[in-house]
Amino acid sequence: xxxxxxxxxxxxxxxxxxxxxxxxxxxxxxxxxxxxxxxxxxxxxxxxxxxxxxxxxxxxxxxxxxxxxxxxxxxxxxxxxxxxxxxxxxxxxxxxxxxxxxxxxxxxxxxxxxxxxxxxxxxxxxxxxxxxxxxxxxxxxxxxxx
Numbered sequence: 627x628x629x630x631x632x633x634x635x636x637x638x639x640x641x642x643x644x645x646x647x648x649x650x651x652x653x654x655x656x657x658x659x660x661x662x663x664x665x666x667x668x669x670x671x672x673x674x675x676x677x678x679x680x681x682x683x684x685x686x687x688x689x690x691x692x693x694x695x696x697x698x699x700x701x702x703x704x705x706x707x708x709x710x711x712x713x714x715x716x717x718x719x720x721x722x723x724x725x726x727x728x729x730x731x732x733x734x735x736x737x738x739x740x741x742x743x744x745x746x747x748x749x750x751x752x753x754x755x756x757x758x759x760x761x762x763x764x765x766x767x768x769x770x771x772x
Contacts, residue, residue, distance in 0.1 A: 637766055638691040639665045642674040644699045655755035670699040671707025678717055697726035708740045
């Protein structure tokens with residue numbers, strides 16, 4: 627099993643996804659690609675903030691990390707969650723990819739206005755989550771972070 631690394635540190639992945647089927651499909655794709663990085667799952671934005679900050683008996687995610695965020699979730703949706711990230715001085719630089727079924731241009735614009743790294747349709751990625759996993763692997767091998 628290989629690990630995606632950022633400057634010799636394994637990359638942690640936080641999946642913010644309320645749908646069990648989508649979460650399991652993505653986790654299977656990571657296993658199939660033999661990527662052994664830590665993947666934590668939050669069921670919504672409220673849960674994700676607890677993982678990022680380490681609260682309510684949630685283990686704080688190790689840095690560096692990448693977030694895959696669903697757009698439509700209960701309690702705190704993707705846009706609300708990303709706005710909270712960007713407003714928090716400790717979390718504002720988080721690398722976020724939106725993973726959604728929404729093809730609405732307004733949602734794409736809102737996401738990119740919040741400085742997401744990418745907007746990925748589940749219908750496209752869902753056909754082959756392996757492509758998404760390979761993309762994430764390539765992204766971290768090519769991109770230089772401060």
